[in-house]
Amino acid sequence: MLNNLPECEEGDGGQNSQGDGIPKESSPFINSSDVEKSQQYEGKNMALFEEEMDTSPMVSSLLSSLANYSNLPQGSKEHEEAENNEESRKKPIKAPQMGTLMGVYLPCLQNIFGVILFLRMTWVVGIGGVMGSFIIVFMCCSTTMLTAISMSAIATNGVVPAGGSYYMISRSLGPEFGGAVGICFYLGTTFAGAMYILGCIEILLIYIVPQAAIFKMEGLEGPDAEAALLNNMRVYGTCVLSFMAIVVFVGVKYVNKLALAFLACVICSILAVYAGVIKTAFEPPDFPVCILGNRTLVSKGFDVCAKVIEKDNGTVTTKLWRMFCDSEFLNATCDEYFVNNNISQIQGIPGVTSGILAENLFGNYMEKGVIVEKRGIPAVQDPDEPLTNTNRYVLADMTTFFTLLVGIYFPSVTGIMAGSNRSGDLKDAQKSIPIGTIMAITTTSLVYMSSVVLFGACIEGVVLRDKFGEGVNGNLVIGTLAWPSPWVIVFGSFFSTCGAGLQSLTGAPRLLQAIARDGIVPALRVFGHGKANGEPTWALLLTACICEIGILIASLDAVAPILSMFFLMCYMFVNLACALQTLLRTPNWRPRFKFYHWALSFLGMSLCLSLMFICSWYYAIVAMAIAGCIYKYIEFRGAEKEWGDGIRGLSLSAARYALMRLEEGPPHTKNWRPQLLVLVSVDREQNVEQPRMLSLTNQLKAGKGLTIVGTFLEGTFLNNQPEAQRAEQSLRKLMETEKVKGFSQVVISSNIRDATSHLIQTGGLGGLRHNTVLVSWPRNWKQAKDHQALHNFIEVVRETTAAHLALLVPKNISAYPSNGERFTEGHIDVWWIVHDGGMLMLLPFLLRQHKVWRKCKMRIFTVAQMDDNSIQMKKDLTTFLYHLRIEAQVEVVEMHDSDISAYTYEKTLMMEQRSQILKEMHLTKNEREREIQSITDSSRGSIRRKNPGNMTKQLSEEQPGVSIEEKPEEEMQLIHNKNATPTPASPTSPTPEEAETPGTKVQMTWSETTCDGDKGQPISATSPEAMKDFFSMKPEWENLNQSNVRRMHTAMRLNEVITKKSQEAKLVLLNMPGPPKNRTGEENYMEFLEVLTEGLNRVLLVRGGGREVITIYS
Secondary structure, rough: OOOOOOOOHHOOOOOEEEOEEOOOOOOOOOOOOOHHHHOHHHHHHHHHHHHHHHOOOHHHHHHHHOOOOOOOOOOOOHHHHOOOHHHHHHOOOOOOOOOHHHHHHHHHHHHHOOOOHHHHHHHHHHHHHHHHHHHHHHHHHHHHHHHHHHHHHHHHHOOOOOHHHHHHHHHHHHHHHHHHHHHHHHHHHHHHHHHHHHHHHHHHHHHHHHHHHHOOOOOOHHHHOOOOOOOOHHHHHHHHHHHHHHHHHHHHHHHHHHHHHHHHHHHHHHHHHHHHHHHHHHOOOOOOOEEEOOOEEOOOOOOOOOEEEEEOEEEEHHHHHHHHOOOOOOOEEEHHHHOOOOOEEEEOOOOOOOOOOOOOOOOOOOOOOOOOOOOOOOOOOOOOOOOOOOEEEEEEOOOOHHHHHHHHHHHHHOOHHHHHOOOEOOOOHHHHHHHHHHHHHHHHHHHHHHHHHHHHHHHHHHHHOOOOHHHOOOOOOOHHHOOOOOOHHHHHHHHHHHHHHHHHHHHHHHHHHHHHHOOOOHHHHHHHHOOOOOOOOOHHHHHHHHHHHHHHOOOOOHHHHHHHHHHHHHHHHHHHHHHHHHHOOOOOOOOOOOOHHHHHHHHHHHHHHHHHHOOOOHHHHHHHHHHHHHHHHHHHHHOOOOOHHHHHHHHHHHHHHHHHHHHOOOOHHHOOOEEEEEOOOOOOOOOOOHHHHHHHHHHHHHHHOOOOEEEEEEEEEEHHHHHHHHHHHHHHHHHHOOOOOEEEEEEEEOOOHHHHHHHHHHOOEOEOOOOOOOOOOOOOOOOHHHHHHHHHHHHHHHHHHOOOOOEEEEOHHHHHHOOOOOOOOOEEEEEOOOOOOHHHHHHHHHHHHOOOOOOOEEEEEEEEEOOOOHHHHHHOOOOOOOHHHHOOOEEEOOOOOOOOOOOHHHHHHHHHHHHHHHHHHOHHHHHHHHHHHHHHHHHHHHHOOOOOHHHHHHHHOOOOOOHHHHHHHHEEEEEEEEOOOOOOOOOOOOOHHHHHHOOOOEEEEEEEEEEEOOOOOOOOOOHHHHHOOOOHOOOHHHOOOOHHHHHHHHHHHHHHHHHHHOOOEEEEEEEOOOOOOOOOOOHHHHHHHHHHOOOOOOOEEEEEEOOOOOOOOO
8 A cells, every 4th residue: 555655755755745855754554644544434344433534544454554564765776767767656666675695794795895904904914913903803893793783673673764874873862863973974984985996096006007107106205205196096086986976876776786796806805815825824825025134125126136146157236236336336335234234035925834923913013114124133233324225115104003003994894784774675674684784794703803813824024014015016915815816806806996985975875865855954955856766966966075085185094094983973873872772661662683782782882982082082073073063053953853762762761850859859049040930821813912021031041940931721622722732833933933942831721810820830840840920911901801811910919929939020011122132231220128038139130141131230229217227228238239249239218208198199099989990890780789788888987987086096006806817908918938037128027926927928018007117107197187187178088998098108109219210220120019818909909009110111020939049158
């Protein structure tokens, strides 16, 4: 069913492909769209499940789909069929039939055996010795074996589509790691192509046709000869790279057809070496090496290894004599070292039974330019004599050390991913990949380890250290050992390096195309396109350009450590992925390959990391920096993918552990930071009505911490789920725009009041809960249609107080600055009326961390009453701020007693009349009847109040036995703090009943007998006659609630002072009084706050949460 895909899903994506142009993966599971699914339930005895017919497939169709499941992009075979044949794309793709041998084992052999084995293996043995080289080979082979075990576990944990190592890493470690390591693997494969091409040119110019060199090296010595060689490599390497890129562009089918031929060359060359080793035991080949003293001579330029020869009964000088002397005569002036030392000739291949192994057992590291010398032969040499005729000797072309050899050798063990990269062409990938890869690594490891021993046992040390075979007539050193002829190795290695280069140029663009089509790196999307048959044209062009960088480096020994870094990083993350999945025990981690363990994966990961720094610490840092930059780029700019990766599982485990730790106790005051619950409302289109709330949230989050943006919908969950999803998307979009990092939450309830209550109660998880609520001021609360918003707001204030949460209420939120604005000057004014645990001090500090408020200065105002020493208060406050490490200007404002003005009474009367009208508009029939009765009772009370004596008594006395809590309409709570002590600015001290109750909150209240610092005395007239005269001005004033009058008086006095001092301030922070405990005074409460903040542009009302949030201690 799934193999007959529509045409648009086979190529680069059709009309239905979305986003990055990548076709969705075919899936036989739930929610997959299938036209035939509507017929699955018809005519069957499954009517009970017909409601699920749109989302759930029948088991029979599911099993049929799984049996034929194929999620493969066009592979190499399809490319061949699709070339110049448009109709072939409409044919169903044949099931892959490649087995373990042809699909995994041989491709791995071809990729692992490469240029290093033929060109550098003997040199590594000669420099590092048999022991050192064996350690290098064992370390590298162990690393690849452990990586293969981890890779086998990942590859057998479900279907692995084509994409190989990149697919495995990205799906195991997530898009960030997958993209970073995938690109590193791509770069490694690309530089491997450059290394193979350089090896190919080296074989061509040094061993096959040296006369083809454009820059002649004959007669040159030292840096000149080296520069000529590198220039030749650059010119020919660029030509070969261009030719190979054209071959790959024309068609991958040519590369695939030649692959087996190239592999045959590799195998024949290795067999020729083993045959030559066996032959040396009986008949060693004749490769004489000429030694002057103990120095190895370059074999070019002379034919006889002797100073003079006997010829026609006379002594005749040889060509070698003429190389070191100024003439051919015996009395010529010669090089002093040539005169003092004898010429000797040794066999370059003494044979496996010669015992040369003991001499080659240990390393012989050399500086650049040092002559390759034979051990054990005495030589006469003056230490002070300068070296002459250096071009006649075999010289070390580079400074060597152990770590350098590791970096040069490691590429010879790469290529273990070849089988997994062909997973789309395998008949049974879960069986073939582990067996074929591990068999190939075992085979190659045995070949490499045996080669180290056999090379050391058969070849003379000076020949091993002769990198380019200059002492053995310019022959390839490993070729001197081969049977029947050195040319078998020369041509075999030449064609194998050509084939490996073509394979790299074929595989690397496809890997880049897979990364580009995944859409995780936006900058690479252009490389996901190609020719009509899917050939990655643009990716091939980029690959060729990067490969050219390696060609321009021109030195095989310099390019090898570069690609070692990228491959080691890739292998390290394969091991990490396996270890992580094993330790996390994710339910989907069920690999068929059982011979793995997390400890082996960690060992492999540690070996990879160690080898990276052993090879080259600076290359390792550069490679890790590249991967880190790619990781961060994908994290910030890449598409978000959910692949069920191990990093996400690790994040969940870490989050669970951290949440459990947070449950151990509340945070210390030093760690307190506002964990915000932001309550916003949405309109009918589910768009946020107050976007500046999130701007303010972003500006407050200099303290980091938790942010939950919550909104609410009225209705039922079943009916309003689509609206809730749209609202959540709108919240997330706005949070992303305002750069608010946090979580969004939408609650659906039958009424808004319950919804906000649910958010306040249930927001957060465990110890990670909000401690501060940010809610905007209800703008139109005076209008009848928004009357419910008034009650909802006051209920939020009450609930935050009950839950001991801090409350922030920005007034005129639309006037607050956006995140793009900047204040170049101005003040943030704090009016510290009562102590709230330090919130008023902390918030301006947090705001000034943001660039919007950074240039604003902080001013702190506090209110002194008649009995307070304002000078001492200022000193104390300055000292307090100094200990808090907060810079601010301090000012103490004195508020003297004054009589209540007529304007205050008039304002109070208007407030109560408006409240009465609003109340009547929302009364039911029964409530209206009760209201008539309450009016009658109030009229009786007014008659009693006409008695001045009773009135004075009512104003100045409290009935015995009546507590403050029993007269809620006569008080207004200002602060509750478990450990707070009354400040000089506090209106009153706690009553004895409140202070004696342990663990209860201390409450500062406005009561009938205390107002604005006047203790036990009414503010207005104290005599009955004066009261009569005052009320005679307007009779309605007599019926006013005197508590409301005093509150209005305080609000107006404070507003007058605040407006005078802070009119030009950019932001005013102010203590927010507590709400009335009964429901009758809610409108009055809002009116008091309106009067308190009248004339101010931006006001942030702050209410503490009942605990200290700032401390002077370190």
